[in-house]
Amino acid sequence: MARLSSNLMILAIWAVTTMLFMSKATEGCQGDLQGLITHCAIYVQKGTPMIKPSAPCCDAVRTVDIPCACQHITKEIEGLVDMNKVFNLASSCGRPLPHGTKCGSSTVP
Secondary structure (H helix, E strand, O other): OHHHHHHHHHHHHHHHHHHHHOOHHHOOOOOOHHHHHHHHHHHHEOOOOOOOOOHHHHHHHHHOOHHHHHOOOOHHHHOOEOHHHHHHHHHHOOOOOOOOOEEOOEEOO
16 A cells, blocks of 8 residues: 555656646757656655666756756745755766756755
8 A cells, every 4th residue: 555655656746747847948958858757756756765866767867958957947846856866866877967056946065
């Protein structure tokens, strides 16, 4: 039952994040945004341990213009994701954000 509940939560986070993030506002950003959401959402959700991202997640991260995507992080998305995990994910996948970069309302330490 707990596993089903966890899977439903992941599905809900994926669905909401997709709707919020894949709006017209992100059209100018380069890369596989859908792949980023599909393969990486589980690594940045709030309330879960920080774990090493999968190869498909990192592949998606490497295609995305992360600074552009950061400009489109809304309060609603920040309500679902842990921004420190987002920063860690980018770094773990070889695309660290420079110190001081704004991503949503958060700043890279």
